[in-house]
Amino acid sequence: MWPKIEFEVDEPTLVHLRFTAGKLIVSRWYDRWPGDTVQYMFCADEGMFYLTDTAGALLNARLKSRGYVAGSPIIITKRRVANPNSDRPITEYVPFRVGEFEE
Numbered sequence: 001m002w003p004k005i006e007f008e009v010d011e012p013t014l015v016h017l018r019f020t021a022g023k024l025i026v027s028r029w030y031d032r033w034p035g036d037t038v039q040y041m042f043c044a045d046e047g048m049f050y051l052t053d054t055a056g057a058l059l060n061a062r063l064k065s066r067g068y069v070a071g072s073p074i075i076i077t078k079r080r081v082a083n084p085n086s087d088r089p090i091t092e093y094v095p096f097r098v099g100e101f102e103e
């Protein structure tokens with residue numbers, strides 16, 4: 001079994017993605033409503049991580065638009081962004097190339 005990658009807020013995490021996009025899968029966390037919820041699964045040399053359908057789709061779009069290649073080192077940072085419609089912040093996962101990372 002692959003280890004699970006955990007992201008801490010504002011802590012950069014270096015990963016080497018095995019594929020250029022995450023795979024959309026049925027979520028196993030909602031047993032009451034099977035098939036109603038989905039999530040994205042991302043595979044890396046360091047392990048696996050799962051994101052919600054919204055966060056996973058956004059990370060996939062960022063990876064594709066920036067031209068990331070499978071196997072290249074990528075720094076992913078989990079960020080909390082203010083939500084104008086709620087007191088609860090939005091969680092985003094922002095990828096950077098190793099040379100372009102800035103805190």
